[in-house]
Amino acid sequence: MNTERIDQDKIPKKTLSSGEKIPSIGLGTFGSDKYGAAEVAKAVYGAVKFGYRLIDCAQVYQNEAQIGEVLEQLMREKVVKREELFIISKVWNDMHDKVHIACRQSLKDLRLDYLDLYLVHWPFRNYHAPGCDVNYRNPDAKPFSVDEYMETWRQCEELVEKGLVRYIGMSNMTIPKLEAVLPLCRIKPAVLEMELHPSFQQPELFDYAVSHNMLPIGYCPLGSPSRPERDRTKDDVVDMELPAVVNAARAHGVHPAAICLKWAVQRGQVPIPFSVKEHQYKSNLTCITEDPLTEEEMEAIRLEDRNCRLIKGQVFLWNGAKGWEDLWDVDGKITGWD
Template sequence: MDTATTRTLRTGATIPVIGLGTFGSDRYGPEEVAAAVRGGLEAGYRLVDCAAVYGNEAAVGRAIAASGVPRDDLFVMSKVWNDAHDPDAAVASVRRSLRDLGTDHLDAVFVHWPFPNHHAPHASVEDRDRTARPYDHAAYTALWRALEGLVDEGVVRHLGTSNTTVPKLRLLLRDARVLPSLNEMELHPTFQQPELFGFCVDNDIQPVGYSPLGSPSRPERDRTDDDPVDVEHPTVLRIAEAHGVHPAVVCLQWAVARGQVPIPFSVKPEQYRANLEGALADPLTPDELRAMAAVDRGARLIKGQVFLWPGATSWHDLWDEDGTIPGGLA
């Protein structure tokens, strides 16, 4: 891919400006997700965002192999889930992902969430995990050290954080030997996270945005006229009409123009093809980008289970200097 379709990481390596998400385990089986991955790669995607907890990496790995795209042309990412924060367990998790994805290296490995919280499959997001613990920087550093060893070994090219916050990133940048190259986080027009986004950019951490269309199919979305989902927002609809495109394309054009790497997910060929083509089409105008900035209303979607240990009531940044959280809050 040329520079118009890639971004450069702190190592000098490049990452495509848009990728394929594979989180579909709540609605789709592994083979359906894998079919979308194979079709997406054949359509031109070169970035695949995976995770151990999605339960489909073996199927996705077979799809990558069947696509015929050379491995060196791909950027494949995975994540260590919350039940594998112990250093040995984290290493074992990455090696399992390598085996399942059928690759000798991963271009990036993320710590999926900064808290060692684990919920049983299909548990309600409102359930509190009685074995869960709040963020502890010493424990997180031990986990990160184990992942640094995999970078030294050559089986992981870059490390990334996910679902984290500025205070935690400050501590990691202070203490890490292998600095984070990416931070994956919820990013869409109605939830732009300007402080965290700006911190990442200022510190050479590439923002990767999940739910870039605002996940309009999620049942917890508020679909009232006063609080519309992203693809139904009047500003998005107006820009889409002016460009003659679907509102989802506007969300992705905004994301790419802003500098993040969006990772939309769809199993429908017409949708994942349109996402790729739209994201790489003519950019929005400066006036349109300013209008999109005003769409932000702090509408977080992904919240609940990983923050909810006993006594937790808020996940905002209430840290002591050493990274511990007073009062058990996250």
Template sequence: MKTITFRNGDPMPLFGLGTYQSKANELHDAIISALKDGYRLIDCAAYYKNEEIIGAALQETFTSGLVKREELFITSKLWNNNHAPEHVEEALRKTLHDLRLDYLDLYLIHWPIALKHDIEYPRQASDLLSLEECPLTETWKAMEQMQAKGLCRHIGVSNFSIPKLKELIAVAKNKPEMNQVEMHPYLQQNELFRFCQSEGIYLTAYSPLGRNLPIKNKPGLTNEPIIIDLAKKYNCTPAQIIIAWGVQRGIVIIPKSVHPERIKENIKSLDINISPEDMTKIATLDSHTRMTDGSAWIFPDGPYTMKNIWDEK
């Protein structure tokens, strides 16, 4: 498995399994299939409400001897209603309990968005807290404490813009080591990528296949003529081209699937070597188009806007 290397020398697989919206009855078998096929990174989140199922599947594979805990890299995320420093440890311990683990390899702040503690998903502006009321820098300090306690080996963020990363870097004892963001050929995030590289922050691409759905006026990545032509050329599937492209950029790629044949297909992308000319062809698909645009957090008179979530013009 190709890896990236964190500042302390720990490796992280460049490729893993996403678990958002994986249904309970399918997820257990998906995890077992993935581990049998050589996956070693599983991307989880408290918000996905399926960490107990993942925990049971992991336990089964430890007992059967399929894999050892130390061979795996498990990521999870702090949900938006637990940003207040006094809630971070409880949230992390609940995730560890559900996953049946003693530590996470990576713990991320899921969104730069704060919700009131008793609200899981906002329905009105008053469900949200502004970043002045619940500063990200305070949440970050609590994340650092979790790392110091050994509950997670590495800490990072998700859906963070350059200005928000800078804000954390300014106060951090340990800078974020990872920013997990939406990334695929329609949304290549080159400026963010350059900034993160200059700060020693790695990127993980979520929705790396663009969810295999059409976006706005586009046919969807697996239906893009450029991708289809390259799939023919490299004798592989469109999804494999998209994954290979991401991995070759040095980005951690975590496609979600619950189908054994796709789980296998996706990891086999690591065997494909796309030429520099073909990498450039794929780069022409960039249109800065998001599937997840943050609109779920935006209400009239609420603290969040598209502009202040992404810090883009």
């Protein structure tokens, strides 16, 4: 393994609807609650030096200011040029009516003149303070509203028109919600970010995104084995323990995590694994540049889908539901998460 720097020509690329090529893997930055913002920023610095060019950020992660410092340092040291990076940020739920303010704050914190991609983080408005204890009975939470969502989206479109953002996208949407809002968009979403991993493949939503020219970006591409015990349920599956993943790892002589990432990239999505450990983020990038999975291995992993969503509790917080049966959809009907 080249432990100094990966040749950019070796990193597979994905194509946006505009025709622009972007890296097929990025570095996630959600993790300051466990490791601290400075540690996450340090990982960004090392990852970019090694060869990462896509960095997935968000205002709610509470580390954009620290990441901005290292991005500025990397460009000052001529490790990378701004145009070689693809930086993502997201508007948080409490700023849906103040998207311009949120975006400009992210730009200030990240020390950038523009963002490559700006996402509506979640479709529901919510007003809890980032970092506070989760309140699953938040009285300020509201059901999904097409009108409110489109008010938010219009502001995102204005960011593109003002040159503050190059592309805009959606995150954590469902097909009914997408069918309601996509016809109303002047600027179509370039990507759809969603939970994607071998035990939660979301094939219908994945195919829907692709058919509507939205590049799928997958968070939790290795499952979420390090999340707190309070967030786990008896039905959770750790992807790196799935038989097809383990068998492929043995056949290729790599860690099961590498198999999850190879599968994601070959399937057609952009995984954004998070790690502050140097050997891990280097391995995560290196593994997709060599020794691809066979068609048989890809099919075996496809058949491992358990429909096991890991990011569950957040749904209750962001739409005011009292239980799974009380989740609201686009038309006000109680239809469940989908």
